[in-house]
Amino acid sequence: MLKNLPPRVREEEYINIDPIQRGGVLTLEARKALIVYGDGYSLCDYCFSPFRLDYIKKPNIADFIQELAEFIGMETVRIVRGARDGFRTVMNALLNKGDIVLVSSLSHYSLCLAIEASKGRWKEIPTDEKNIITPDAVAEKIEETKEKEGTLPKLVAIHHVDYQFGNLHPVREIAKVCHEYDIPFLLNGAYTVGIMPINGKEIGADFIVGSGHKSMAAPSPVGILATNEEFSKLILRSPKIEGDITGRKFGIKEVELLGCTVMGAPLIGLLASFPEVKERVKKWDEEIDKINYFTKNFLKIEGNKILSEMPRKHTLTRVDTRKSFDKIANNHKRKGYFLTDELKKRGIVGIFPGSTKIWKLNTYGLTWKQIKYLSDVFIEIAEKYGIFVEN
Amino acid sequence: MLKNLPPRVREEEYINIDPIQRGGVLTLEARKALIVYGDGYSLCDYCFSPFRLDYIKKPNIADFIQELAEFIGMETVRIVRGARDGFRTVMNALLNKGDIVLVSSLSHYSLCLAIEASKGRWKEIPTDEKNIITPDAVAEKIEETKEKEGTLPKLVAIHHVDYQFGNLHPVREIAKVCHEYDIPFLLNGAYTVGIMPINGKEIGADFIVGSGHKSMAAPSPVGILATNEEFSKLILRSPKIEGDITGRKFGIKEVELLGCTVMGAPLIGLLASFPEVKERVKKWDEEIDKINYFTKNFLKIEGNKILSEMPRKHTLTRVDTRKSFDKIANNHKRKGYFLTDELKKRGIVGIFPGSTKIWKLNTYGLTWKQIKYLSDVFIEIAEKYGIFVEN
Numbered sequence: 001m002l003k004n005l006p007p008r009v010r011e012e013e014y015i016n017i018d019p020i021q022r023g024g025v026l027t028l029e030a031r032k033a034l035i036v037y038g039d040g041y042s043l044c045d046y047c048f049s050p051f052r053l054d055y056i057k058k059p060n061i062a063d064f065i066q067e068l069a070e071f072i073g074m075e076t077v078r079i080v081r082g083a084r085d086g087f088r089t090v091m092n093a094l095l096n097k098g099d100i101v102l103v104s105s106l107s108h109y110s111l112c113l114a115i116e117a118s119k120g121r122w123k124e125i126p127t128d129e130k131n132i133i134t135p136d137a138v139a140e141k142i143e144e145t146k147e148k149e150g151t152l153p154k155l156v157a158i159h160h161v162d163y164q165f166g167n168l169h170p171v172r173e174i175a176k177v178c179h180e181y182d183i184p185f186l187l188n189g190a191y192t193v194g195i196m197p198i199n200g201k202e203i204g205a206d207f208i209v210g211s212g213h214k215s216m217a218a219p220s221p222v223g224i225l226a227t228n229e230e231f232s233k234l235i236l237r238s239p240k241i242e243g244d245i246t247g248r249k250f251g252i253k254e255v256e257l258l259g260c261t262v263m264g265a266p267l268i269g270l271l272a273s274f275p276e277v278k279e280r281v282k283k284w285d286e287e288i289d290k291i292n293y294f295t296k297n298f299l300k301i302e303g304n305k306i307l308s309e310m311p312r313k314h315t316l317t318r319v320d321t322r323k324s325f326d327k328i329a330n331n332h333k334r335k336g337y338f339l340t341d342e343l344k345k346r347g348i349v350g351i352f353p354g355s356t357k358i359w360k361l362n363t364y365g366l367t368w369k370q371i372k373y374l375s376d377v378f379i380e381i382a383e384k385y386g387i388f389v390e391n
Numbered sequence: 392m393l394k395n396l397p398p399r400v401r402e403e404e405y406i407n408i409d410p411i412q413r414g415g416v417l418t419l420e421a422r423k424a425l426i427v428y429g430d431g432y433s434l435c436d437y438c439f440s441p442f443r444l445d446y447i448k449k450p451n452i453a454d455f456i457q458e459l460a461e462f463i464g465m466e467t468v469r470i471v472r473g474a475r476d477g478f479r480t481v482m483n484a485l486l487n488k489g490d491i492v493l494v495s496s497l498s499h500y501s502l503c504l505a506i507e508a509s510k511g512r513w514k515e516i517p518t519d520e521k522n523i524i525t526p527d528a529v530a531e532k533i534e535e536t537k538e539k540e541g542t543l544p545k546l547v548a549i550h551h552v553d554y555q556f557g558n559l560h561p562v563r564e565i566a567k568v569c570h571e572y573d574i575p576f577l578l579n580g581a582y583t584v585g586i587m588p589i590n591g592k593e594i595g596a597d598f599i600v601g602s603g604h605k606s607m608a609a610p611s612p613v614g615i616l617a618t619n620e621e622f623s624k625l626i627l628r629s630p631k632i633e634g635d636i637t638g639r640k641f642g643i644k645e646v647e648l649l650g651c652t653v654m655g656a657p658l659i660g661l662l663a664s665f666p667e668v669k670e671r672v673k674k675w676d677e678e679i680d681k682i683n684y685f686t687k688n689f690l691k692i693e694g695n696k697i698l699s700e701m702p703r704k705h706t707l708t709r710v711d712t713r714k715s716f717d718k719i720a721n722n723h724k725r726k727g728y729f730l731t732d733e734l735k736k737r738g739i740v741g742i743f744p745g746s747t748k749i750w751k752l753n754t755y756g757l758t759w760k761q762i763k764y765l766s767d768v769f770i771e772i773a774e775k776y777g778i779f780v781e782n
Binding site (some may be wrong): 020023030033036045081239261263265267 | 478509602652
C-alpha cells in the first residue's frame, strides 16, 4: 500500500482554490526548513535548563514566541497542537462539569467537541439574516442562558471569520458585550491570524486561538493559543502534584499544555514562514481586491450567487450555482463532476468534487494573473455549456 | 532572528547518540514524503464522506491504521498528537475528579501532567533495587491505595521501557496483577512501539500509547493510541450534544480525539516510514547485540559503570562516569565540556553537553561500523587522559 504513496503536486501543477488549504501552503523557507528539521526531536538539540520548548534559543523559539505575541497584540502566546488543541486547553482549564459555553451557530465542530470533551455544554448563538453574529444576539443568548440555566455562560467563543461563509463578524463589539457580563471572550482566529492584521488588545479578546496549518503557512498540526494577562496565570499554571515516593515535581512545565507541545516539523515550518506571514498580512487589502474582482466576474454568469457577505471581506467564499452549473449537471452523464472535470482540465483544483450546488472556494494568495485566469475559466465553462454570461 | 535559522546536520555529519532522538530519525521515504506533503492540509485532498482522517484512502491512511493495530496486536488504533496527547485522551475519558492513577516512580513527567490536567491524581509505584517495577510492587501499591483512599486506582500506567534507565519492565505480569483487581492497564510504549516487537494482546494491555517521533521514525508531534475492544467504545465514542438552534450533531467525529488529529507532515512521515519500521523491529536482537558490544567495551575503561540493567535489553542506556571522565573534568579548564569537545572532534554528538557524571546515550539504529567506532572513541579519549583501560 505504501509503495503507492501518490506524489502530491497540487500546488506545483494546479491553481488550488481549496477552501481550507490556501493559508496553509508552505513558504519556500518552510519547505527548506522541513528538509533539515524533519526528525522527531530536531528542535531539542539545544534544549538546556529549564528544559522547555519556549526557552530554546537555537533555533530561536524563545524570541519567536515573543514576536508572535506582539504580532497579534496579546500578552502571552504558546504553541499548541492545532487550533482545536488550543480550544481544548482553554476549555479544560476553565470549565467545570456542565458549564456552558456560547458558540456561534456557524462554529466549527472542533470547538464544540473541545467543549464536550472538557465536560462542558455548548449552546448556539443564532446569526442574523446576513449570517452574521451580532452583539445583540450575543447579549440575548447570555440573558436566555441566565434565565433558563440560572447561571451565566462561562465563556463566549466566536470566530473572527467563520468557516462556512467566510464572513467577518463584529468581534470587538461582541467582546464588549461579553465583558459587560464579566464573561471572558475567546476569539477563534483560525481564518484570520496569519492572513489579515489582528490586534487582540483592540478587539478585547481574552483568548485568541490561531491555526498554523490553516492560516500561517505551516504543516499540520500546529496552532497558537494567546491569552491576555488575566488568563495567562490560569492557562500557564504549573502542576501542583508531587511524587508521593520520589517527591519530584515539575514546576517549570505548564500542566494544561502537558509540557512541550510541538517539537518538530510543524513548529519549524511555522517559524520559518513567520517573516513572510508578518509581511503578507499587510497586503490583506489586495487579497480583498482580488476576491472581489473574482466575485464580480463570477456573478456575470447567469444564475450564479454569492452566499457570503458582499462585498467580500475575506477570501473564503461560499457560492450557489444551483441555477447555473447545477442545471447542466442534471443533464450531464458525469453529473456534478462535469464541473470538476472542466476545471481540472484547465488546471483548477480544490472545489469539492462533484459540487454544482452550494460550495466554497478560497483565493487567498493567488496572484492577479491566477485570479484573472480563474475568473475567465468559469466564464469559459459557462459559455461552453450555453449559460448566459453578461458582458 | 529567522535569517539565522541554523542548518541542522546532526545526522549527516555526526554519529548522534542522543538518548531521545535515535528512534525518531526519519527514513529516506519519510523525508521524501515531507517534501511533497508539507502543506497544512495536504492529507485532506481526498477526504470524502464521512470526513474523517482515518477513512482517507489516498494516501491510504485507512489501511495504515488497520495495519498499525495488527502490528501491535490491538483492537483499534488512532493517530494522536504525540504520546502525551494519547495519555491525556485516556485520562480525560476515564477519570473523574480526584481519581487515582498509579504510575512508576520512573514515569515520564508528561504522563503525570496528563493525569493532573484531567483532574486526577497520580501516585508512584516504587522500583526495586534494580530499578524495575515488579508485579509485587504494583499489587502492594494497589492495596495501599485501597486502604488509604478507600478506593481502587482507576488505572495503572507503566512504561514498557522507562526513559531513565532504559530498563525493560515485566509488563505482562504487571497487567495480570492489574486485571486481578479489575483495574485497566495502560502500557507506555514510547520507547518500544516501532523499535522492538510488541503484542498488546499477549501483554494484556488495555491501552497502548506509542510515540511517532520517539520510536517510529516520524516528525513530531505524532503518536498512536491503541485500545482493546472493551475500551475502544469509551475512547472512540461519538459526541452527544446537539446544537440547540441548528440541531446539528457530529456523529462520526470522536469526541475525545476532537475529530481529526494530525493532518499533515508528522502523519505522512509516520506512514512513509512504516514499512521500514515493520522490518526494523525484527532486527531488535541485533540492536541488543550492538549495545551490549558497546557496554562491554565501555566498561573496560576503569571507573565506568552502567546504571541500567545488564546485560542490556534496550539501546537506551544510563552510564556513570564519575570515577573516570569526571575526575578529568575536575582538573580540566573546560570542566565537563572536555568530554563533549573530545567526542565532537571525533564526530560524536548527542550526550548532554558538559556531562561527565551520570548521563544517557542511545545506540539505536547505528551500524556495526559506527558502534565499533563509538566504542573505540571512548577508549581513545580515556587513554588520552591517562585513564586505565583493560585489554
